[in-house]
Amino acid sequence: MFFLCDASGFYSSAEKVMRPDLRKKPVITLSNNDGCVVAVCPIAKRLGIKKFVPYFQVKDVVEKYGVTVTSSNYELYHSLSTKMMDTIGQFADDVYVYSIDEVFARFNTALSHESWMALGREIRKTVWKEVRLPVGAGGGLTPTLAKAASHAGKRLPGYNGVAVIHSEQERVNILEQMDVTDVWGVGRRLGQKLRTLGINKALQLSQQSPARIRKQFSIILENTVRELNGELRIHWDDVRPDKQQIYSTRTFGTRVTTKAELHKAITGHCESAMRKLRKQRGLTKAITVFASNSPHDDARYYRKSVYHQFAIPTMDTRIVTNAIPAVIDKIYKPGICFYRCGVGLVEILSAANYQADLFAENKDNPKLMNVLDAVNDRYGKSTLQIASKGFTKTHEMKRQFITQRATTRWSDIPTIQC
DNA sequence: TCTGGGGTCCTAGGACCC
């Protein structure tokens, strides 16, 4: 049995952990640069505020109902996420952390439907008691069914956050009430295509012939169909599979127009992407570097991406950043107000399997990179950095409503006045 | 007054080469 546990409106609910006075009030949380709404607490949901809409579009509702708005405080969320995952992990034989607020828990035992429901409620209660986060729990024989149950637990009447798909009757009951686009892995576009075939509900998708779905769509959707029928297709190992591509990208707080500023930002993205690469003990053969203005600006849309290959696969940040000036020359265009840029490591191989070329001169310095990573892990990002990133924070992120990092900084510990 | 996220994977199609 799999359970999917996730927090409702995680970022916003995390803010309430430190602000119990807001517990019964609506809270929403914004993305980087305070651009979009990315989390909506259950109370704010009832006001009709949707995720992923630009903040300025909900400002009226925010003011009308006195909704509390916060910027994203990742330090706080990561620390609360860890506590939440640890708490849930104590129940399960095995867990797989899927995202900051979602975890799959695996159980190797057989229980009755009622006992699974009781377990779900127990998890929910315990996480609330220990971390003060509202979580839902959905159980099923496959991860896709667990996801569906979790959806039902939250959206369908009568479940109160916990649902289990154990019997055929329960499976049919829940899937026939679920829109096909609510199935894990079916987005807007696939949904449209399925609808033209008359497949509107999750149950209908589960009744399709897997072979036909594979032919008409993909092996991925075939697996979804099989999982909806209780056939296990999604597996995970103890370790998360290595990424095939790693990206670091961000929008600027204010538009960037000079080559020097663009260079600094891209250097920073090289640093963080390469840090992630070394975490999975990888080497990269090629990168793409890209920058664009905003599609919402009046100016014509400009987007440029440049692919750059290295003679020898590398894990050394310096090798990558040394290639940047030449790449930037191909991207930068005077007069463009750059809004976003980023770096992707797009051809990754594993250092363990890589057979080095005896005759090539490898300039990587793994020891230096180890020191770089160790120092930055211990003393904070950019304690040691590549000089071309610059030492002044010129393109700082807009975070008008940032809260205290109450669980990770001595200086931010909340005080209680009696 | 101005304001529109981030990450990963996949693929169509053009450019280029043989």
Place this chain on the structure above:
DNA sequence: TCTGGGGTCCTAGGACCC
């Protein structure tokens, strides 16, 4: 001289997830 198939590399952009 004109015409042609097939492969690889690269870029843009779509699709999905949160």
